[in-house]
Amino acid sequence: MKKLSYLATGVLAALGFSSAAKADISVSGSTQMSVVADGTTNNWNQGGAVSFALSTTTANGLGVAVGMGITRDTDGAGATGAVSGNKNVTFTAGGATIKVGVMGVTGDDFGDIGGLASDQTTVDGANGASGASAAMTTTTGTGVTLTTAVGGATLTIGYLFDTGTDTQADISAAIDNPSGVEISMPFGAYTVAVGYVTDGTDSDAGGTISGSAGAGTVTVGYNTVDDSGTTETAMGATYAMSLDADTSLSFGYNQSKNASGTTNRTDIVLSRSLGGGVSAYIEAANFSGVGTSGTDIGIGTKIAF
Amino acid sequence: MGDVSKNLEELDKVYGKCDNPHRNITRGDYEICKAEEAAMSGYDKDPSKKSVLSLLPTLNRQSDQNFKYVNTPSINSSLWQGSLKTLNIYPIKIADSTGGYIETDWIMNDSEIEKRCLIKVSILSTELVSNGIDVNFICQTKSNNQWVYDNQQYPEESKQLALKILNTASEINTQQL
Numbered sequence: 428m429k430k431l432s433y434l435a436t437g438v439l440a441a442l443g444f445s446s447a448a449k450a451d452i453s454v455s456g457s458t459q460m461s462v463v464a465d466g467t468t469n470n471w472n473q474g475g476a477v478s479f480a481l482s483t484t485t486a487n488g489l490g491v492a493v494g495m496g497i498t499r500d501t502d503g504a505g506a507t508g509a510v511s512g513n514k515n516v517t518f519t520a521g522g523a524t525i526k527v528g529v530m531g532v533t534g535d536d537f538g539d540i541g542g543l544a545s546d547q548t549t550v551d552g553a554n555g556a557s558g559a560s561a562a563m564t565t566t567t568g569t570g571v572t573l574t575t576a577v578g579g580a581t582l583t584i585g586y587l588f589d590t591g592t593d594t595q596a597d598i599s600a601a602i603d604n605p606s607g608v609e610i611s612m613p614f615g616a617y618t619v620a621v622g623y624v625t626d627g628t629d630s631d632a633g634g635t636i637s638g639s640a641g642a643g644t645v646t647v648g649y650n651t652v653d654d655s656g657t658t659e660t661a662m663g664a665t666y667a668m669s670l671d672a673d674t675s676l677s678f679g680y681n682q683s684k685n686a687s688g689t690t691n692r693t694d695i696v697l698s699r700s701l702g703g704g705v706s707a708y709i710e711a712a713n714f715s716g717v718g719t720s721g722t723d724i725g726i727g728t729k730i731a732f
Numbered sequence: 733m734g735d736v737s738k739n740l741e742e743l744d745k746v747y748g749k750c751d752n753p754h755r756n757i758t759r760g761d762y763e764i765c766k767a768e769e770a771a772m773s774g775y776d777k778d779p780s781k782k783s784v785l786s787l788l789p790t791l792n793r794q795s796d797q798n799f800k801y802v803n804t805p806s807i808n809s810s811l812w813q814g815s816l817k818t819l820n821i822y823p824i825k826i827a828d829s830t831g832g833y834i835e836t837d838w839i840m841n842d843s844e845i846e847k848r849c850l851i852k853v854s855i856l857s858t859e860l861v862s863n864g865i866d867v868n869f870i871c872q873t874k875s876n877n878q879w880v881y882d883n884q885q886y887p888e889e890s891k892q893l894a895l896k897i898l899n900t901a902s903e904i905n906t907q908q909l
Contacts (some may be wrong), residue, residue: 451891453862457767477758484888498760511760522735531756545766574736574754580818581739581754609753611743618746620753635753643748667748675770696844698770706770732766 432457453480458547461727465552467598472727473549474499479512490519523575533585534607537622538633538648539665540682543694544712545726552723559683561652561659564592565605580612582682585624597606607631629654633661643668659685673700688717704731743906760791774848807832807855810908814901815853818893832856838872846874847882851893858904 458475476499482492495512515528539561542549549555571589587605589597608625614636621634633650645666650660663681670676679694696710708731713722743752750765807829815834816827824888838848846859847880849871857864869886874877877897 455764455768457764458758458761459767476763478761480907494758496758496760498763511758519736522737524736526756533756538751545763572756576736577738579739579742581736581743583756603907611739611754613742618743620743620747622753646747647762648843674893700771701769704768704771704861706767729767730771 429713443590446508452479453482454478455480456727456732458732459547459727459729461547461725463548463723463725463727465553465554465723466721467553470551472551474547481692486711488520490517492519502590504681513731523573526574527570527625529567529569530572530587532587532605532607532624532631533572533583534609534622534624535563535566535631537609537620538632538635538650539661539663540635540646540648540665541679541685541694542692542712543665543677543679543696544710547727548710548725549712552712552721552725554719554721554723555690555692555712556719557661558692558714558718559685559687559716559719560690561631561654561661561683561685562651563605563624563626563631563652563654565626565629567591570605570655580610583609585609629650640666641668647707654685674698681708690714690716690718705729706731789873803876806830806858808858808860808864808901810860810901810905811855811897813904814897814899815855815865817904818897818900819851819853825850838855850880853897860901862898865894865897867897 444459454477456475456477460471460473463470463472476496477492478496480492480494482490485492493513493516496510497508498511515526515530516560518527554558565587565732568587568590568602569706570585570589572583572585574581574583583693585605585607590605605624607622609620609622611618611620613619617636617638619634621632623632624630630653631650633648635646635648637644637646639645643666645664647664648662650661658730661681661683663679665677667675667677675698676696676698677694677696679692679696681692681694683692692712693713694711696708698708699705699712700706707727708729709724709726711722711724714720739893740752740754743754743783744826748769749755750762768897801850812829812832816824819836824834826833826835827835830836834851836851836852838850840848849869852868852870854866855864856866867890869889871884871886873882874880
C-alpha cells in the first residue's frame with residue numbers, strides 16, 4: 428500500500444510536533460490472473476480491485492474512516508466493473524470502534540471454514556455449483572456495530588435496522604432486525620471465536636478454535652443455521668504452514684449440509700512470494716456430494732500494489 | 733477495558749489479517765488483502781513461526797571447504813538510509829544496521845526545557861513497503877527535578893515521521909535504480 432502525498436508537509440518541529448495534518452488517503456490495489464481448469468474447460472481469467480482508505484482525526488482525538496473502491500470481478504466471464512464503498516463510516520475513540528452504515532450481519536457464518544482456494548478458481552470452475560450450504564436469508568443491511576476490548580478478548584455487537592445494500596435505509600422499517608454478537612479470546616494456547624445472530628425467525632451460531640500445531644496453525648470450526656425451521660450445518664478445518672521464508676502451503680476441508688443433502692469440499696493452496704508484491708500460486712478445490720462434483724484447479728499470480 | 737487495535741493485531745497473527753472475523757472487510761478489500769498476504773515474505777510475517785525446513789537436521793558446514801556463506805540483508809537498505817538521512821538532524825544513540833533499529837538521544841528544545849523526547853525507528857521489512865517501518869516517540873517531562881514518562885501516545889507524529897522516511901527512502905531507491 429502506498430500513501431498519497433496528501434498529508435501536510437513540513438519538517439517535524441522538534442518537540443512541538445505539528446498536529447495540523449490529520450487527513451490521510453491511502454491507496455492499495457491488486458490484480459489476479461490465472462488459468463483455471465475444471466475437467467471440462469480451461470479458461471484464462473483476470474480481475475482485481477483498487478481501494479481508497481480515507482481517514483482523519485478530530486481535534487479531540489476521534490478517528491473517522493471511510494473506504495471506497497473500484498472492483499473488476501475476478502471470477503468468470505463478463506466480469507463487471509463496479510464502484511463500491513462509501514456506504515459506512517467507522518469511528519474510533521478510546522479503544523473502541525463504532526461502525527455505521529451498510530455492513531454484513533454481525534455474528535454470521537462463524538465456523539463455516541475450509542474453503543481456501545480463491546473465487547477465481549472455484550467460481551470460474553464449474554464444480555461445486557449448486558452445492559449444499561448453511562446460510563441465513565439476511566446477511567447484509569444497514570445498521571450499527573460496536574467493537575471493544577475486554578482485556579485480551581474482543582467483543583463486537585451489531586444491529587441492523589434495515590436489510591439491503593442501498594445508501595438510503597428506512598430506519599423505521601417493520602422488519603425482522605438481525606442482532607448479533609461476536610467474541611474472540613485467547614484460551615490457553617488457543618484462540619476461541621464464537622458468533623451468534625438472530626432476526627427473530629432465523630438464527631446462526633458457530634465458532635472456531637485455532638492454535639499452533641507443529642510448524643503451522645490449525646483451525647477447526649462448526650456452524651449451525653436455523654433457516655425458517657430448517658437446520659443447516661457446516662463444519663470445517665484448515666491447516667496452514669510455511670515451507671520456507673517465501674512459500675506457504677495450506678489445506679482446507681468443509682462439509683455443509685442442508686435440506687438438499689451434503690457437500691464435501693477439500694482445498695489445497697501452494698503460494699510463493701516473488702517479491703515486489705507479486706506471488707504465484709497453484710490451488711485446487713475438490714467437490715463431492717450434492718452439486719457438481721469434480722476438481723477445479725487454478726494456476727496463476729496475484730499482484731498487490 | 734482493553735485495546736481493540738492491539739487485540740485485532742493478535743487475532744491477525746492467528747487468523748491472518750484478511751480472515752480476522754472482527755475486521756469484516758469488503759470483498760474488494762479482501763482480494764487486495766489476500767494478494768498482499770501472499771506477497772509477504774517470511775521476514776514480513778510472524779518471525780516466531782518456524783518453517784518445516786527448520787525442523788530438519790542442519791548440515792555440518794565446517795567440513796565443507798568449498799561452502800561460502802552469503803550475507804543476506806535482513807532489512808531494506810533504502811529504508812535504512814532514509815531513516816538515517818531523516819534523523820540526521822538529531823543525535824543518534826543507537827544505529828544497528830543488522831537488526832534495523834535506530835534510536836536518537838534525548839531531544840530538547842530551548843523553549844520547552846521541561847520536556848524531552850526520543851525517537852525509535854525499527855525497519856521491519858526487506859522490501860520498500862509502506863508498512864516496513866515502525867516509528868515511536870517516547871517523551872518525558874520534568875517533575876520535582878526528576879524526568880518521568882508522560883504516558884502519552886503520539887500516533888500522528890509517528891505517522892508523519894514514518895511518511896517522511898518513506899518518501900526519503902523512495903527517492904534514494906529511485907536514484908539507485
